[in-house]
Amino acid sequence: MDLYFAPLSCSLATRIALYESEQTAGFHEVVLSTKRTRTGADYRAINPKGQVPALVCDDGEILTEGVAILQYVADRAPASGLAPPAGEFARYRLQQWLNYIAAEVHKQVFYTLFNPAVPIEAKTFAREVALPIRFEHLSGHLKDRAYLVGDRFTVADAYLVTALNWAAPGGVDLKRWPVLADWHAVQLQRPAVARAVGEELALRAAA
CATH class of the missing domain: 3.40.30.10 (Glutaredoxin)
Known part of the structure; x- marks a missing residue:
């Protein structure tokens, strides 16, 4: 591949x-x-x-x-x-969270914040209205859970930790949502996550 x-x-x-x-x-x-x-x-x-x-x-x-x-x-x-088997209900929960992160967090919030062509009014809405709603929803779900789906790390968690990495560059203080801040910090300690993030940080610094 x-x-x-x-x-x-x-x-x-x-x-x-x-x-x-x-x-x-x-x-x-x-x-x-x-x-x-x-x-x-x-x-x-x-x-x-x-x-x-x-x-x-x-x-x-x-x-x-x-x-x-x-x-x-x-x-x-x-x-x-990393994904429940096809046909199990948990697989649809995985797809639910993958689509939520893609549509509601990635596209509606961070794509809007980072795209220089987006009008300032849309950026303000994304930062002050859309983002808090979505982060509160994620916080509520993760309050008593270690992972988005089931009891182990899945590709939905890989996508969410990636999206939360954009908070600081986007001027968002993740500490406003302690559950998400703590969850993000824990995931960054996973060996695979730390390796991937470290490698790409090095590439970004070298560019």
């Missing part, structure tokens, strides 16, 4: 999932501003949308959209427990 990624973007969740499940992959950094890889190749030949992540599978199939890629990676290593 080959993962096309941008450091500390949503593709980080897939790197975490690969490390958690001890799967090997090639990693190809994409410069999103130019839509080219670090080697100069046109990334749009892999993903015409120009977004990360994209995963080139062993059979040559190309998979895009982070939520789909995360489930694919998890299903390749069922013993890792």
Whole structure:
């Protein structure tokens, strides 16, 4: 497999999932501003949308959209427990949280905050209205739980820890939500998470 990624973007969740499940992959950094890889190749030949992540599978199939890629990676290593088996109700809970993070946290909040083309009124709404509602919802769910789904780390947790990494760069003080701040701190100590985040921080610093 080959993962096309941008450091500390949503593709980080897939790197975490690969490390958690001890799967090997090639990693190809994409410069999103130019839509080219670090080697100069046109990334749009892999993903015409120009977004990360994209995963080139062993059979040559190309998979895009982070939520789909995360489930694919998890299903390749069922013993890792990164996703409940298909058909179990817990699998739909996983999909519920993956979609919530993608649509409500990633896109509606952080995409809005980081996109320079978004009007200031929309940014203010995202920061002052949308974000608190979503963080309160997540806090309520995680108040007495270690993980989003069941009793073990899943790809939904990999996606959420990735999204919460954007709080500080987005000017959001995560300490306003102690449950999330504590949960995030614990997840960052997981060996696979620490490895993935450390590697991508180094890449960002070197850019």
